[in-house]
Amino acid sequence: MPPMRVLAGPGLDSLVPITDIVNTGASHSITSDLFEGEVAVNIKGFTDPDGHVLDSEYFNREERKGVTWSIQVQGRFLQTYSADDILFGNTFDKPLKLPWGSGAALKFMKFVDPTMDHDLASPTKPWALSPLISTMPYFAHAKMNYNDDKSSLVAPFPAEQSLMDDTSQLTMATVNSLDDSPASSASSSSSSLSSATSSTSTTSSKKMLDLGRKKKEPRMDNLTTAAARRSYFHETNNRRKVIFGPEDVITTDFCYGFLEFSPGLSLRLPGGVSFDLMKYWDGQPVRFVCCERKNSPNSDVVNGDSNEDPWGRIFWCIAIEPAFTTEDENVAQGVESA
Template identity: 25%
Template sequence: MSHSNASPKYRLAVSAGLDYDHAKHQSVQVNGETLRLEDDRASFDLNVRIQDYTGYPDSSPKTSPYFEHPLHKNDQYSICFTFTPKQDINGNDLVFGNDFDKPLRHRLPPGFNAALRVVKWTIDSSLDGDAYADKPYLYSPALASWNQFRIGEKGQAQSSLMEKDLVVEEGADGQGLEERSKLDIPSTAAERQKFFQKEKNRESFVFEIGRTYMADFGNQYLSFSETAIRLPGIHIPVSGMVDEDNHELRYVLKDNKTGEVYLVVSYNLIKQDSENAAQEESK
């Protein structure tokens, strides 16, 4: 149910899966239990956190201890996961970002291009894409885009790789320390992101079969409670971009060379006078 007196026009529901097919996705309990996803290519433990959350399912806590951590007191959301590939993947091939099945250009608000320039200047200079294409996309090299990145060990037990309140911090565990040292990967998150903005550094990195990696992505600029993008000097209401064709924001981890998708986290705005709202209530 809503946490405000006025009924919202939309409520958020988050799902996740290993490809784009919504029929195969699982519902995510935001700020709650870890979701395990696995196939013959990789395994993931996923936590999604959203500050001041009022969406589905109703069992989702409104917030998470994550937002009390010194690294995240200003953040509005987080996609945090472990990633254990079952084949080697070159670091230059893996991208992370947003894509869409249908055009957005007729729904993009004034100031959107300015907002993108601000993002590239202040947040992620390696961001690449075309928001005005028939199938819009905005991707960054995964190694350069994740806010926190941690290299783990090979052969870690798969039972509890990600506790629901775990905060991933930049660094490494066990043999992962040697991997970071071997490639001269900087120890701080900001310097690591800058390091992997160079293609030659990404090409020298391999996501190894059987090794567990941890990543966290989020920021203070996308507010799901207000359904708005908030950048310095720019406020873009996301609800104005929602219609029958466009009501989903998805984050995708994929191989940009082959097009193979590994992980999809889908944020769906559910209209409250629709049959979809009743369906979400029943989940």
């Protein structure tokens, strides 16, 4: 694997190196006016800028066998958003050089995550984004009370045990459950929340309506597996029923095994399809971002700010890039760069 470095931050212009904590079990804090939390990164066979190959016990865990990279995040959104308006995925600043046969890779990605939207062939800023709640392989949620200390609700991060799904408290973050909570007086984060809080129906009729809905729809508290959660939140309306805000602590682990980082950077798909990504990667950072949906009620566009990016404001970002650019190598060799 070529030497790499990893950066993290609350925005694309505020990334700082965190290479020294990759594969160590340590975390890096991220704080902004939109999000506060911690991130931890594990990459199997990671080679740092000094040429040291680092590894982690994370990859020896039985429940993570076959995984080659992991981005773990724990934190809370400081404004209210519907689960449909919080996205996760990849964004790029320049067009991608897609290899022949990349259509197979895109079909595989869509199979893994049917909620993914993308424009990876964009001539300006390619992207691929999905709702966070439906794309994450592992997702856990805990509801805080206003007097709760976040540290008392969750285990130390990252935990010594692998994250498993826990959506047992998600029903406390639904539109109906928020109607009588202090959070309902805050500015709404989705059209579904707005309609719920502006309803003039009587309390009794609303309860009857809620009971009718529960009879017709699967109960959210029955999502006992990651597969059940991802299937349930494949539906847009189900995502819009969930509202996340400062009282919701969310922990995720984005981990897969179809990217291999050692001995080289390659993409391996089922059926023996593989791509040597080093032949096509121009060195631009590979960014994993959590961001607003473009034109969501809280987005910068709606608030009057101009933003030409295909995505909304960034909550947090992890970037992986070569440790040395061509210019760095030329300088190291005593060659003046153009």
